[in-house]
Amino acid sequence: MTATTARRHPFTIVHEVPGRLRLRSRRLFDPALDLKYLEALAGSLPGVDSVRTNKWGSSIVIDYDADPKNRTRILNLLENIPTEAYLSGGMRGDPMSPAVVAGQGTAAALTPFLPWQAKAPLSWLLGLPTILKGLHTLLYDGVKLEVLDASAVGFSLLRQDYFTANAIVALLGLGSFLEDWTERKSDDLLKSLLKPQVETVSVEREALEIRIPFGDLMVGDLVLCGSGELVPVDGVVVDGDAALNQSSITGESLPVHVSEGDDVLSGAVVEDGRIKIAARNVGGETSMARIGRFLENSLRTQSASQKKSDELADKLVPVTFGLGLGLFALTRDVSRAASVLTVDYSCAIKLASPVAVKTGMHTAGHCGVLLKGAQALDNLARIDTLVFDKTGTLTRGDLMVTDVEPLNGLGPEELLALAAGAEEHYAHPVARAVVSEARTRGLPFPPISQVDFIVAHGVSAHVDGKRVLVGSRHFLEDDEGVDCSPVRLLARRLRGEGKSILYVARSGELLGIIALRDELRPEAAEAMAMLKERGITKIVMLTGDHQDTARAIANELGCIDEVHWELKPEDKASLVRELQMAGHVLAFAGDGVNDAPALVSAEVGICMPGGADLARESAQVVLLEDDLRILAVARDVAINVHRVLRRTFGAAVAINSAVLLAAAAGRLTPVASAFLHNASTVGILGYAAAAARKKPKLAQMIESGTVSGKEC
Template sequence: MPSAKNLGRGPSVVHEANGRIRLRGRLFADPALDHAYVEAMIMALPGVIEARLNAGAACLVARHDGRPGVREAILAALGDLPDEAFLPGRRRKREGLDKAAALGLLALGAKRLPRPLGGLLSWLAAAPVIAGGLETLINRGLKVEVLDAAAVSALLLRGDYRAAGAIVALLALGRHLEQTSEEKSSALLKSLLAVGDEDVSVERDGAEIRQPAAKLAIGDIVVCGPGDKIVVDGQVTWGQAELNQSSITGEARPVAVEVGDRVISGATVQDGKIKIRAQQVGRHTAMARVGSFIETAVRHQSEPEKRSARLADRLTPVSLGLAGGLLLLTGDTRRAVSVLTVDFGCALKLAAPLAVKTAMYNAGRRGVLIKGARALEALSRVDAVVFDKTGTITHGDLEVTDVVPLDGMSAEELLALAAGAEEHYSHPVGRAVVRAARRRGLPQPALSQVDFIVAHGVSAYVADQRVLVGSLHFLAEDEGVDCSTAEGLCASLRDQGKSILYVGHENHLEGVIALRDRLRPEAGAVLAGLRAAGVEELVVLTGDHRQTAQALARDLPQLDAVRWELRPEDKAAIVAELQARGRVVAFVGDGVNDAPALVTADVGVCMPAGAELARDAAQVVLLQDDLWGLLSARQLAARFQATVGQSFFAAIGLNCAIMLAAAAGRLSPLGAALLHNLSTIGILGHAAAANLRPAETGPRALPQERVS
């Protein structure tokens, strides 16, 4: 599909006033144009408040904040839409409620008009339905539109203008209600995009200045007071505040934050004042990323969606054949037409996409970003969950508990030496050591030739002498340092659930540093909840020593296994091993070294503070720094799968019953059409409502405000 620019169909401005711009162009009436994509793309532009596309009027209306450059950005975006904005073969003609009402009035008055006039008006009203059926037959084969055209044509040929007009009106009303349901589900998702692009307060050289949020950079200190919307993901560095996070998690009650807590974009300061060091800005913030997930949800179908669509297409010839068979056997046109008014396509094809969008919206409101239908479907089938220990089952916020020199150094010298080597290594262990040294005011030695060995340790030079800081495997096996003198001491520390950092200097062991990570308080309850939700195997992977890992296993009896002393490549291999046993595996991690396992797993789940690579590799991203979101996501995915199954069987069962009643002569064409449309709307309503209910357990299983 060529872009709008190549087609020369760029829109023109027809009205503009007070930050509201109305554009018209043939582009907007293109039936292959993806409305949700275009609206989300425009809403994601800095300064845009709202965007609405009306295909019937071939126009788009956008509201913006009036800042320089916003208008031009909107025009530029619409003047060269990407290929992804078009969906070949997808017909998007909008059916208005007024059209359905007019057709209904025409049907009611058909009998009262002179027969030639009533017949002419009825044929004219039905012409779009008949033309659509012929076009579908020629271009796409036997589809639902062919059944509709055949039913209406047969009634018109019989001279039953009232029934024909009523069915045409019902078809228009049905399409209007179906499109309205679809648009509302898309609007729910798009509502999560509103992160805000207003001016914000930033601290510069001890003073507060105002600047556009679009100019924020990572590391900036953003100052937020009452009423301010948080537009960055980051960590509180000063102050205390109560945040309203209802637009993110669905929690109506405010959440207290203080120094050290992580906050995400989209929340509003209700009371207090805080300073936030920005860790993600602009399109990289948690809520801004929802735009790409809308595209994923629209374009990539889950297996249940594909199966439903295939079955709907296969049943169309069956309906046509049944109607034809009845006509040949009984000669009863009325029965045959009644059968033709019943089709399986609407409910089967629309219920699953509607369920996908509402489930994604519900998850997003509960602090979980699920990247589309495939992730939802896979998450519902997961029967094994594998956790990387640090930062997931534990907080990943390590504290130094013991500094034990073994070869003449003081504890302060040993800690300073280790902190010097670890200072530029962005890892929980390194950060904990550096933090402990700074608290004690220890000067750090000048280093050179610093090399980081992922998941092993650090090698550096101090005054031409090599310093090694890392795991037992790194020092003893890779570098040949004799660590036997610390065996008894380290065994005792590990029995206490502590991790050990070995410090070597010129090929001999200088001492060890013990660190302890805090188990997440909700870990046990979440593991139990996952087990109750159908997960059969729970595994934790760690690079820690056996004794430290076993201490964790004692604290969490819900676990089936803990694997220790692992390298990054081992995690992906263990995931593949579980898959080879027939498991559907979810992997939960947050680091760069977790990316291979996140990609290997059937579902990758990334914690909120995860590295960018891990966030991109994962299919599910948790926005709150706890594990409740994982349980909520699993429950919502299971409900989505159940809803799709219920919708599938309801569509088959109800339509079969209506079709059999029509074939037996118990239903008129109008009665069959009415029951068919009512059942379809009911199924779609159930698909939407079921997936908007909150999750069953956990602190975020709270009532949501009503969405209109």
């Protein structure tokens, strides 16, 4: 639907009371409009409690908090439905109404007791929608499930077996209602993750500090945030100052100082201080609400495995149809043919898959893993190789200076101050570590001029007219001709301890080296062993460190099968492609902006919770907890869902085949056949939802702190 077409079908308010809107528009009847996606979009708006759409009635009902501003947001969304809410393939119809299901059941139950004059018109009236739907499907889509249903009902009506026809319609309606209810419940599980991370917030109104529900926040409100609290809005600081941890937003692990006039984003945590923020964006418009888009997309996506199952289910429909017609041609037994036509494989196969996948994604979310769609879950169960970028993933990403080794009579503090002065304005983890250490020691920085930053190499600056170089050995010795041989043995020893080396030179002469250490995550070695236990056959570590440092860290971790060192950022994606060409199905775990190409190239891109924005957007899996063991939990969830899908597929084929054979042999009436088919479908859906919702044992052990240390 184009924008012009959309404007020709505006939304009209047909009924309104405070806190409730009912609108109508022919736009909702568009088969390409994804109504579930629209419901999720509207449901994530601030103040919205519930959203219900009725395609056939072309209406939408929204319950909200009666705030005029939120009412405006709702109307604006409906008048400007985003393009991504439209699908080329159309959508399933609206769920069956309980009233319609009850009416069909009552009519079927009363049929034997009605006079003949009433039976025929009532039965044709009840069966006509099913027949028309089947004809429409046959003309436009071929032999599908709807054609089988229409044939079974039509055969029964033609032979004037009105009770059978009405009973089949009632069972189809009940089955459809229960299937839709089960699927909607699984959708609601995912939508529950869209709820705000904070329930109440402190605001200043009329010079008084009060706490209000998160949903009552309005643009312009003065929000108060103290130490340890989450910033719930995007806005600008109007009073106070604080140290903010913005790692969940920017990937920056060091606290950022903010004061009056500075912008802040929702999702940041106040580590120290107190600030007053004028809210600019609230609720679903904040940066924190971006997680909602991931979940909204997950409601509509299918994995490759799901698509294959659906295709197979569709291929089995003509088999059933042909068997039913063949039996009728051979036996002239309409009842036996109708019994066969009420059995279909596609219901259980097609519906169990999304129910299991969505429920599994919800389970993963509550275990600390955000999965962006069914394909991420599918791939996570298939991977055999895991590639880790070392810094910020296997390590904390928080470098610390461990050794300062000067030469030629220079003092350690003089060497550190010189290096810190040169790197003071360089936005790099190594530079930040050196500057932080110098400030901790209270060292004065020398006046610096003509600073040049050489990406992936180091810094060049001038101090008192003399050129100072700070960076890697390759930068100083190979590029700038500085002799680094006096510290070769010392540097080798420090690298053997897993430390990175920073070289400092002035006027072409080496002044000394500074060693830094990025501590391994305490759970990293245990997580590697857990992943090995769960079928990951190859674990690879990538790093820009020297070979000696890389090997020392790999040895400390254990379970590392392959190490690549001294890599440039662009090398990571190339290595991922090489491994894929070698036949590996792999996941790549990283957290930096430079990791984005590798995250996209891998079958599964995994981002740490403190990852940079671009990394979080590029990854298919985002860890919500800063614990590598959660990766093993995610693998458990994926394997469990994969197992559930295999079992539901097997059960659907086995049960329906048995019913089909019994029906073909004349052992089942059409009513009994329809009952067994629908009952088995509902049972399989119930199993899929219950089994996929089961929390992995490992997740429970991590929560209780009872995980025992593991080694390779």
